[in-house]
Amino acid sequence: MPPDRNSSSSIATANSIASFFAVTLVYLGHQKWIQHRWRRKHQDISERGEALLTPTLPYIYDYLKCLQDHCDPYINPRGYIPLCVSENKLITELVGLRMMQIETATRAFSDSSVYCYNNSLGLPGPRESIAYFLAKHFMYPERKDMSFRDALNFIRPEHVAFGSGAASLVSNLALSLAEEGDAVLIPAPYYAAFDADLKIMAGCIAVPVHSTNPSIGPTPADLEYAATLAEAKGLRVRILLITNPNNPLGTIYPPELVKSAIEWARSRSMHTIVDELYALSVHDQNVVFESVIRTLNNDLRNDVHHIWALSKDFGASGFRIGTLYSKNQRLLSSIANLNIFSGVSQPMQFVLQDILKDDHFIYGFLKNSRHRIRYSYEMCIARLDEMVIPYVPAKAGIFVYADFSSLLPEQTFSGEARFSSLLLDAARIIMTPGQAQHDRKPGMFRICYAFVSPEVLEMALVRLDRIVGKIRRWHWDNLNAAELTDIL
Amino acid sequence: MPPDRNSSSSIATANSIASFFAVTLVYLGHQKWIQHRWRRKHQDISERGEALLTPTLPYIYDYLKCLQDHCDPYINPRGYIPLCVSENKLITELVGLRMMQIETATRAFSDSSVYCYNNSLGLPGPRESIAYFLAKHFMYPERKDMSFRDALNFIRPEHVAFGSGAASLVSNLALSLAEEGDAVLIPAPYYAAFDADLKIMAGCIAVPVHSTNPSIGPTPADLEYAATLAEAKGLRVRILLITNPNNPLGTIYPPELVKSAIEWARSRSMHTIVDELYALSVHDQNVVFESVIRTLNNDLRNDVHHIWALSKDFGASGFRIGTLYSKNQRLLSSIANLNIFSGVSQPMQFVLQDILKDDHFIYGFLKNSRHRIRYSYEMCIARLDEMVIPYVPAKAGIFVYADFSSLLPEQTFSGEARFSSLLLDAARIIMTPGQAQHDRKPGMFRICYAFVSPEVLEMALVRLDRIVGKIRRWHWDNLNAAELTDIL
Known part of the structure; x- marks a missing residue:
């Protein structure tokens, strides 16, 4: 009978719907159970910990x-x-032989100040030594007989700081100068690890600046174009990061180019980080590298920050020693707090103090x-x-x-x-x-x-x-x- | 005339409204200009940079x-x-005299592996040395004649890592094991800098656990109460951080207490960080300190992580050398990436390698x-x-x-x-x-x-x-x- 048929059919329909739901529920429950099991098993680190498992370099x-x-x-x-x-x-063996000089190696441990907590920007003596080195080899390389006193008049020790390698300084600068999600412009091609250095701790986004001729470097028009593109994606562009001499090109930007790039950044109230990690590895005898410190006549103001490290010019990336030169006192205060996690071992600061002042060895x-x-x-x-x-x-x-x-x-x-x-x-x-x-x-x-x-x-x-x-x-x-x- | 009066009055009203608006606009404009000037002047660091200016310790x-x-x-x-x-x-002078031994001080620079990039968890030799030290002084302190080989069977060098001081390890553990805004329970009173160590980089919130008798340590009920309070505030509780021997109390928690606290944390799928920075500074000759490594019979699983450092027991906080012992391989991979910013200078690792193996000196x-x-x-x-x-x-x-x-x-x-x-x-x-x-x-x-x-x-x-x-x-x-x- 139709009603029976109907009713039986509707019962069958109801049954099949019910069993569909039942199966679905069991399925979903099972999925959730699997997920739960999976999560329990894999919850050995946090989600952001997971993200940290990505290798910092693709190769x-x-x-x-x-x-x-x-x-x-x-x-x-x-x-x-x-x-x-x-x-x-x-x-390596040239640096090693100097480091192993007994006076230097033992002096590292002979001063009681190396053992205890101190200013995390660096101990006073070692900071003076960096200031001397920067004045002598970056600011006035022609003045080989510059006295220690003169050098410290040019570059004040309170404006320099240590960091656990240039990577940590780049990261801490991004943490102090930009907000999470802000963009950092970098002329491309660039050092592959900058992406990770800016992202991991600081959550900043490296944005390549493409130029017509990367060897000559970015013009203000190139920079403006890259900034506009980034802004169109909703990014706030806060920092320009220049590597000079350039890695990977091995070229040297002309001083006017660096100056115009900084002027462009200043016109947008942006900061400029100038990474001169290869400044002392100029192998073409016919050219002279001019540091940004000299180009700006040492007038870095609050918005130009200079980075150097032992890693490249002294072949000692395993030492994890970078230097920052900045006149931005509030930035330095911020870095001081961040350096609680990335300071430089104080005996190593003492070793460096000895070596950077040893003109005979350095030249x-x-x-x-x-x-x-x-x-x-x-x-x-x-x-x-x-x-x-x-x-x-x-x-x-x-x-x-x-x-x-x-x-x-x-x-x-x-x-x-x-x-x-x-x-x-x-x-x-x-x-x-x-x-x-x-x-x-x-x-x-x-x-x-x-x-x-x-x-x-x-x-x-x-x-x-x-x-x-x-x-x-x-x-x-x-x-x-x-x-x-x-x-x- | 009334209409005139009216009109003049309405003009006057209109005028006064207009001038009110004009004055308001000028005032607001001026305020904005002042604000703009102020911002321009003060925008020398970012907002989160500002936040970093707060001193990490109130005193x-x-x-x-x-x-x-x-x-x-x-x-x-x-x-x-x-x-x-x-x-x-x-x-200080006891440690210093040992560090200054010429072989130790110069050996730090004599191996070419210290100069170049390497595993940021630490060089192989120095990691073996930490494993040996932990096995000998934390796991089986009574076995003074334990061989190097035996020690490395107890504690595997691949499970230990360096960090730039315990502060950096605490921070990197929080970054890897918890999400931003998550809570870390700490029995109170506690080391004042933990708040900053957990907050600055990892954005985690230290939550004090109050006990009836802090000297005896927190019971599971104390822990549960603190966790419930934190959860009521909307916090997710991810980590328990225990300092044993305790700072600031100078007391030692009984092994059963540590065990029950870890069991409590495990029941909630939480991680436990055990900070044993004062393990070797037990000055009461009548008591023996038992490390969590021994208490758990070395079964740390994926969720117990042990921290020690040179800072306290060797009076060398200026060295910025901490050690982590964990069997969580994914955690260690995450720490490896984070250690790009907080690794330990490799020559210092070599110095440590020498000293931690020098039983005669250590005892x-x-x-x-x-x-x-x-x-x-x-x-x-x-x-x-x-x-x-x-x-x-x-x-x-x-x-x-x-x-x-x-x-x-x-x-x-x-x-x-x-x-x-x-x-x-x-x-x-x-x-x-x-x-x-x-x-x-x-x-x-x-x-x-x-x-x-x-x-x-x-x-x-x-x-x-x-x-x-x-x-x-x-x-x-x-x-x-x-x-x-x-x-x-």
């Missing part, structure tokens, strides 16, 4: 792979050769360092010339920025990644890829030639030459494993 | 005042005597250190007994927690502050006030007797005795300047 795992089986010309000639880390290993060391860098640089570019690989002629720094775009399987960043993989697998070489440095053009690589000895560099360049030859001969379509066995 | 300015004119028994006997800093200066030093602490402690309590000032009998640490409440002009924290001021002005003494340590009862003070030599401590106690006598004799109403001239 870090490849680098770690290199370290486990690295090349040694005698013991392990077929090992990996990392050319992706901007560290000067050509001078000899810097001269020697520049020669060694130049030697490796010239070795590197001679091979690049032979391979007809274009590069940005470098004047400073410990790297060269080369254009491998003609060798990519396609002109995209996935093409760049394929080329990187081939280099890693077949040639066991790793260079810093352009994408990680915010280059717009695929195929640009930073070669850190000073990270290895000249012998190992030579081996890397031979391997590079071979693989370039293979790609040119066989193209990517016909490159097979058999062709790639004799690279090492 | 820091008084302390800095002390430092500028501090007491010296021979040169400046009327100078200020700070007894508010928990630093052991009684042993001698620790014995000596305990004797010196005990000597000053007994000097201090003998005087307190004479003055009939109650105190918490201490077994460890480098301070004693005393009850000056009977001397306050009123039983409030402003009464405590008036007593502090009187001590500073008339007796030139500063002790850590209970309010800064989240005590509920006004008048409690931490006396850091190990921050000065026994001679200077004796001078401080004499001054204290005199001022206590004055207050008792004259009461606050009749205390006048004339009565207070002969304290120093």
Whole structure:
């Protein structure tokens, strides 16, 4: 009967709806249980802790792979050769021998002031030493006989501070000068770790500034364009961060360019951080680097902040010692509180105090360092010339920025990644890829030639030459494993 | 005429309204201009930078005042005597002489691995050395002849890490284990700087746990009550932070108490940080301190994290070296990224590697250190007994927690502050006030007797005795300047 049919059908419908809901509820309950179990199991750190698990550099795992089986010309000639880390290993033994001088090494522990809490910006003596060093090597490099007293009149020790490496200073400056979510403009290509340095603690967003010619540096129009783009995305642009001499280009910005960039930033009430980490690694004898301290005639006001570190010019990134020079007293007070978490071990400050004042050592060391860098640089570019690989002629720094775009399987960043993989697998070489440095053009690589000895560099360049030859001969379509066995 | 009057009156009204608006507009414009000028002038740091200008300790300015004119028994006997800093200066020369041993001091710079980037948790050798030290002095202190190999079987070097002082480790643990705004429970009274350590970078909120008897430590009921109170305020309670031996009480929690607190935290899926910064400064020869590592039979799981540092037991807070022991691998990965900003200078790691393995030195030093602490402690309590000032009998640490409440002009924290001021002005003494340590009862003070030599401590106690006598004799109403001239 229709009513029965109807009723039975409606019962069936009701049943099926009920069982649908029941199943759904069981399913959702199960999902929630799984989720709960998963969360309980995985709640070993917080959500923001999770976010901190992301590697700070995209190529870090490849680098770690290199370290486990690295090349040694005698013991392990077929090992990996990392050319992706901007560290000067050509001078380690020069620095080491000076550090190991007994008076310096023991004096580090001989003063009772190194043991106890003190001003977290640095102990008085070591801060004087930084001021002296900056006055002598950054402000007036031509005045080699400048007295300690004169130097401290030019740069006041109360305006300088220590930080746990330049990374911590960049982070603490962003924490003190910008709000969370604010943008920091950086001329591109730039040092790959700036993204993480600005993001992790300070929550600031690095925004690349693209220029027509990055080697010359950003014009006010380039900066304005980048700022406008960032603002269109709702970002507040608070800081301009300039690296001069430039990493990864190895070029030096003309003083007028730096000045006009600062003037542009000032017109927008922005701060400028000038990172001069490679100031004393100028290897082209025909050029002179002019520090922003001199360009501005030491008139940094409240909005220009100068960073240097032992990491690059002294090849000692493991020391975690950076220096800040700023006339912004409130900024320095803020950094003092932040330095509770990132101060520099006081005995190390004492070691530095000794060394930075040791003119005899410093002048000899810097001269020697520049020669060694130049030697490796010239070795590197001679091979690049032979391979007809274009590069940005470098004047400073410990790297060269080369254009491998003609060798990519396609002109995209996935093409760049394929080329990187081939280099890693077949040639066991790793260079810093352009994408990680915010280059717009695929195929640009930073070669850190000073990270290895000249012998190992030579081996890397031979391997590079071979693989370039293979790609040119066989193209990517016909490159097979058999062709790639004799690279090492 | 009325209409005229009316019209003139309405014109007048219109005029006065217009001028009111004009004046208001000019006034508002002026205000805005002033505000703009003010902002421009003061916008030398960001808003969160502003917030960072707050001193991390409420009594820091008084302390800095002390430092500028501090007491010296021979040169400046009327100078200020700070007894508010928990630093052991009684042993500085013992540590210093060991650090200055030429092999140790120069070896710090002799290995090329100290110069370059490395695992930011610490170099392999130094991490092994921490593992050895923890196994030997925390886990099995009775096994004085434990071999290096055995020690590393108990505590794996991959589970230990360095941090730039305990402050940075506490901050980085909060960043990794909790979200911004989450609560961290701390048994009160507690180390005054924990508030800032948890707040500045991690944005976490320290919540005091009050117990019936703080010396015995918090029961699960005390913890639950504090957690419920925090939750009622909308806070999520994520971490329990225990300091054992306790600062400021100088007492040692029984192992069962620590165990039950951890079990309570586990029942709520919370993490427990156990700060054992004073573990090796137990000066009561009749008691043995048991580390949480032993209490838990080394089963820390993913949620118990152990902190120690050179700062207290080695009197070397200026070294900025803390150690973390945790079996939570993801936590350690997160800390590795955070340590980019707060790593420990690698040569210092090497120095530490040498010293922590030097059993002969360590055992001698620790014995000596305990004797010196005990000597000053007994000097201090003998005087307190004479003055009939109650105190918490201490077994460890480098301070004693005393009850000056009977001397306050009123039983409030402003009464405590008036007593502090009187001590500073008339007796030139500063002790850590209970309010800064989240005590509920006004008048409690931490006396850091190990921050000065026994001679200077004796001078401080004499001054204290005199001022206590004055207050008792004259009461606050009749205390006048004339009565207070002969304290120093």
